Amino acid sequence: MSEAINRAIEEAQIELGAMMQRVNTLKKAINQLRAVNNESPLYPEDDTPANTVTASLKADEYYGKGLAAAVKDLLRRKGTACNAKEIYAGLQEGGFDFPETWGENKFKYLAISLSKSREDYCPVPRGKEKFYGLWEFYPEKPRVQEKKKKSTDKKHVPVYSEETSLSLGTTGTEENLQETNTPLTDATVKSIT
Secondary structure, X not given: OHHHHHHHHHHHHHHHHHHHHHHHHHHHHHHHHHHHOOOOOOOOOOOOOHHHHHHHOOOOOOOOXXXXXXXXXXXXXXXXXXEHHHHHHHHHHXXXXXXXXXXXXXXXXXXXXXXXXXXXXXXXXXXXXXXXXXXXXXXXXOOOOOOOOOXXXXXXXXXXXXXXXXXXXXXXXXXXXXXXXXXXOHHHHHHHO
C-alpha cells in the first residue's frame, strides 16, 4: 500500500512542479507588461531554477528505460519544453543508461535523436536555441506530417528497343517469355496477340 501512496505523492509533486512553472511564467509576463508600461516589476525575480521539478527523481528512475520513454517522462515532470542540455542533465540525474555506441558523444547523439523525433516531440522555437516539448502541451498546434520518402525499390519494367523484342511461347504465359534479339515489328506483335 505504501508503494501506491508514494507513487501518488510523486505524481502530485510533478503536477505541483508544472503548476509552479506556469505561475513563474505568468509572473514574468506580468512583469514584462509592466515594463512596457514603464512600471516597476510587481513580482521579484524568482531565483528558483525551473529544474527543481527533477528533485523528486530517483537516482535510477530512468535506468533500463528506452530513450523516448525517459524523455517523455522527464518533460511531463517539468511540465514545459526544455532544451537538449536540460534533458541531458535530467536523464543523467535519473540514471539513464546511454547506449555504449554513443561513447563520449552522448549529448550530441541525444540532440540529434530529439531533433529527428518529430512524432514524439514538438519543436518549440525560443531564440536561436532549440527546445522540445510534448505535443500534449500544445493541443492547438497542428502536427506537421513529414514527407514520406519515395521508395527506391522500383518494379522492374522491361525496356524495349529496336534490337530487343519479346516473343511468347505456345501457352502465352509469363514463364514462357523469352528475350530475343529480333526487332519488334507489327508481325511480331500480331503473332503474340
